[in-house]
Amino acid sequence: MTTLQRKPENPIAHLTPEDIEAIGRELDALRDEIVASRGERDARYIRRVISTQRRLELASRAVLLVSIFPPAWLLGTAGLSVAKILENMEIGHNVMHGQWDWMRDPKIHSTTWEWDNASPSEQWKHSHNELHHTYTNVIGKDNDLGYGIMRVDEQQRWSPIHLGQPLWNFVNACFFEYGIAAYDLELGKNLKTKKRRQSPQFKERLKQVRRKIGKQLLKDYGVHPALSALTGSWLTTIAANATANLVRNLWTHSVIMCGHFPEGVETFERTSIEGETRGEWYLRQMLGSANIDGNRAMHIMTGNLSYQIEHHLFPDLPSNRYQEIAPQIRDLFQRYGLSYTSGSLPRQVGSAWYKVFRLSLPNRGEAKALADGPRPVSGRKVKATRWQRPVTETPVTATEPVAAPVAVNS
Amino acid sequence: MAVTHTLRSGAWRVVELLTTPVVPADYLDVIAPLRNASVLRARIEAVRPETRDAVTLVLRPGRNFRRPEPGQYIRIGVDVDGVRLWRAYSVTSAPGRLSVTVNAVKDGVVSNYLIRHARRGMLVHLDQPAGDFTLPAARPAKVLFVTAGSGITPVMGILRSALHELDDVVLVHSAREREAVVFGDELRTLAAAGRIRFVERHTATAGRIAPPELATLVPDLAERHTWACGPNEMLDDLGAHFAEAGITQLHVERFRPTVIATGDGGKVTFGRTGTVVDADGSTPLLEAGEAAGVLMPSGCRMGICFSCVLPMTEGAVRDLRDGSITTAVEGDNVLVQTCISAAAGNCHLDH
Numbered sequence: 001m002t003t004l005q006r007k008p009e010n011p012i013a014h015l016t017p018e019d020i021e022a023i024g025r026e027l028d029a030l031r032d033e034i035v036a037s038r039g040e041r042d043a044r045y046i047r048r049v050i051s052t053q054r055r056l057e058l059a060s061r062a063v064l065l066v067s068i069f070p071p072a073w074l075l076g077t078a079g080l081s082v083a084k085i086l087e088n089m090e091i092g093h094n095v096m097h098g099q100w101d102w103m104r105d106p107k108i109h110s111t112t113w114e115w116d117n118a119s120p121s122e123q124w125k126h127s128h129n130e131l132h133h134t135y136t137n138v139i140g141k142d143n144d145l146g147y148g149i150m151r152v153d154e155q156q157r158w159s160p161i162h163l164g165q166p167l168w169n170f171v172n173a174c175f176f177e178y179g180i181a182a183y184d185l186e187l188g189k190n191l192k193t194k195k196r197r198q199s200p201q202f203k204e205r206l207k208q209v210r211r212k213i214g215k216q217l218l219k220d221y222g223v224h225p226a227l228s229a230l231t232g233s234w235l236t237t238i239a240a241n242a243t244a245n246l247v248r249n250l251w252t253h254s255v256i257m258c259g260h261f262p263e264g265v266e267t268f269e270r271t272s273i274e275g276e277t278r279g280e281w282y283l284r285q286m287l288g289s290a291n292i293d294g295n296r297a298m299h300i301m302t303g304n305l306s307y308q309i310e311h312h313l314f315p316d317l318p319s320n321r322y323q324e325i326a327p328q329i330r331d332l333f334q335r336y337g338l339s340y341t342s343g344s345l346p347r348q349v350g351s352a353w354y355k356v357f358r359l360s361l362p363n364r365g366e367a368k369a370l371a372d373g374p375r376p377v378s379g380r381k382v383k384a385t386r387w388q389r390p391v392t393e394t395p396v397t398a399t400e401p402v403a404a405p406v407a408v409n410s
Numbered sequence: 411m412a413v414t415h416t417l418r419s420g421a422w423r424v425v426e427l428l429t430t431p432v433v434p435a436d437y438l439d440v441i442a443p444l445r446n447a448s449v450l451r452a453r454i455e456a457v458r459p460e461t462r463d464a465v466t467l468v469l470r471p472g473r474n475f476r477r478p479e480p481g482q483y484i485r486i487g488v489d490v491d492g493v494r495l496w497r498a499y500s501v502t503s504a505p506g507r508l509s510v511t512v513n514a515v516k517d518g519v520v521s522n523y524l525i526r527h528a529r530r531g532m533l534v535h536l537d538q539p540a541g542d543f544t545l546p547a548a549r550p551a552k553v554l555f556v557t558a559g560s561g562i563t564p565v566m567g568i569l570r571s572a573l574h575e576l577d578d579v580v581l582v583h584s585a586r587e588r589e590a591v592v593f594g595d596e597l598r599t600l601a602a603a604g605r606i607r608f609v610e611r612h613t614a615t616a617g618r619i620a621p622p623e624l625a626t627l628v629p630d631l632a633e634r635h636t637w638a639c640g641p642n643e644m645l646d647d648l649g650a651h652f653a654e655a656g657i658t659q660l661h662v663e664r665f666r667p668t669v670i671a672t673g674d675g676g677k678v679t680f681g682r683t684g685t686v687v688d689a690d691g692s693t694p695l696l697e698a699g700e701a702a703g704v705l706m707p708s709g710c711r712m713g714i715c716f717s718c719v720l721p722m723t724e725g726a727v728r729d730l731r732d733g734s735i736t737t738a739v740e741g742d743n744v745l746v747q748t749c750i751s752a753a754a755g756n757c758h759l760d761h
């Protein structure tokens with residue numbers, strides 16, 4: 001796609017700044033409703049998911065102790081794959097977002113959770129919660145757009161290295177947890193200059209990652225197989241754990257690609273978020289995310305990231321509530337004439353992959369003309385007020401700079 | 411011994427490697443929560459009504475719980491509508507058992523929840539026993555307890571555990587009416603058997619005991635070691651009266667009422683850096699801290715990334731997005747998002 005600001009037909013041109021703030025107010029009200037109704041039912045939900053995940057993992061690892069028998073191998077590997085996916089998606093990702101912090105349980109808290117993944121949760125929280133969720137789909141600000149190794153938007157500059165991106169994407173999918181670790185380390189940026197390579201902060205983070213990966217590898221390919229060696233199952237246990245990690249990597253990669261890469265998702269110019277208001281931030285989240293249709297089991301296995309739009313609007317609300325508010329969000333889109341991007345898993349995965357292939361080649365035709373056009377300017381030099389709720393009436397403060405017309409609407 | 415110890419800790423290291431990135435105890439929790447020594451918990455074994463608005467919870471604590479001294483309290487963490495809230499309750503049981511007695515506090519979220527919903531089998535979180543409302547090792551010859559309302563609870567713990575070591579005990583207890591006296595029957599039985607002298611005052615009909623009146627009720631007041639527990643007002647009066655009379659042997663236990671000023675703004679103290687800031691009610695704690703030169707963790711600055719959360723050990727903050735108030739009382743460790751929370755009273759942050 002081309003950034004929304006460069007499109008010949010801007011999908012939000014019909015919205016006035018007042019409309020955008022009204023959307024913001026409506027979403028804030030919905031947020032308040034969910035916050036007020038969070039309670040025992042939700043707490044029971046996450047505890048049940050965690051308990052199920054741990055039992056499943058224990059049982060699967062136990063079965064794998066005799067993985068020399070093929071049925072045990074199949075059962076254990078399948079169970080462990082599901083357990084790892086649950087841990088990463090519905091539990092880890094969401095707990096680290098602070099979705100369950102309100103329970104005040106130190107064991108299920110964003111500041112204490114460590115997930116079954118190569119990237120230390122501390123680094124993930126910075127690159128994901130902070131950068132990606134604040135600057136969602138803003139070219140040059142949101143590294144999730146192609147993870148720094150791919151070109152997923154016409155606006156991103158093409159270079160011959162992108163010819164190979166379908167292959168990079170596949171390799172990244174297979175080793176996704178390491179891809180995430182490298183991404184969180186901002187390797188591309190930090191390895192570039194000697195100064196960055198040798199900065200104590202970078203070295204410290206590198207050490208954290210090495211330590212974490214070391215422990216993870218030792219667990220899956222050292223200690224557990226060693227236990228299985230008693231029944232002669234050490235090689236089969238290694239194979240099982242490698243398979244479970246691969247399945248988890250492929251699954252999480254697919255789900256995450258579906259969040260922002262499918263056709264219909266909008267991207268934004270860097271200048272468009274200058275002085276961004278809360279209403280505008282909400283609108284960007286609405287247009288910058290895509291959902292996946294499916295049944296309950298699918299939603300849980302994606303960590304409810306199948307409700308990517310709802311998640312991006314309210315990243316810190318309990319994931320089990322996204323399904324409940326989805327109809328209201330859809331209705332909001334409809335009332336304001338916006339398109340709610342959603343599709344089945346195969347369709348969205350296909351759409352994302354198609355883009356990876358398509359943009360491995362340089363821009364052509366209309367896309368090229370649009371991308372090469374002049375950069376839209378905002379002219380708004382005020383501080384962003386994303387955390388401030390839209391006021392109910394027009395502010396009459398003389399000292400505050402009056403916000404220029406909304407840039408994303410120009 | 412040394413060898414077995416090394417072997418055991420080595421084996422434990424291996425178990426830890428098996429469960430990384432979480433700890434073995436996290437798996438143990440799924441199967442046997444009371445076996446987990448790193449998180450103190452207790453199972454409620456029985457719930458006994460005492461009066462119309464007081465219940466005794468008999469608890470079976472998990473591993474690593476220290477035996478309380480008579481008169482001490484324990485903090486209990488209860489999940490009320492999904493949110494873990496901690497309150498302190500005096501231990502009322504004799505040694506070898508563990509029970510606390512919960513008295514309804516007006517609008518008290520936890521006390522009323524426990525009185526209505528506590529059931530046998532329920533799990534609660536525990537903290538180790540604390541408090542210095544205890545008898546000295548050399549037991550005093552003459553003892554006076556002055557209590558009112560729920561203030562009887564730590565004294566009951568003392569009487570049940572140490573009465574056999576005390577020769578001369580007077581208990582002056584005030585309650586609204588006869589039916590409201592917690593442990594009334596047990597105390598009256600002790601009095602009838604001559605074990606204690608029990609002065610029971612029903613304030614609904616006879617009014618409160620003014621400190622000067624205490625000297626008439628207990629003529630040898632000055633010779634006694636006094637332990638007092640009850641409403642702050644009573645304790646303040648008593649303290650003043652004792653000071654005036656020159657009696658120093660007074661031990662006081664306050665059930666601090668959790669009144670927190672929820673006005674706009676307040677003094678924000680950053681405990682570790684020692685910085686104190688006067689923050690107004692609309693400035694996020696994050697900005698207040700930064701303006702004062704405190705190195706604050708921060709991230710999105712809009713309340714979504716949770717990079718900026720800090721533990722609040724005391725105080726009240728207001729969520730700038732929806733006006734909701736979060737409070738912490740001494741002993742708490744409530745994590746607050748500093749980028750969207752402003753002071754709503756004086757707060758203490760552990761940072």
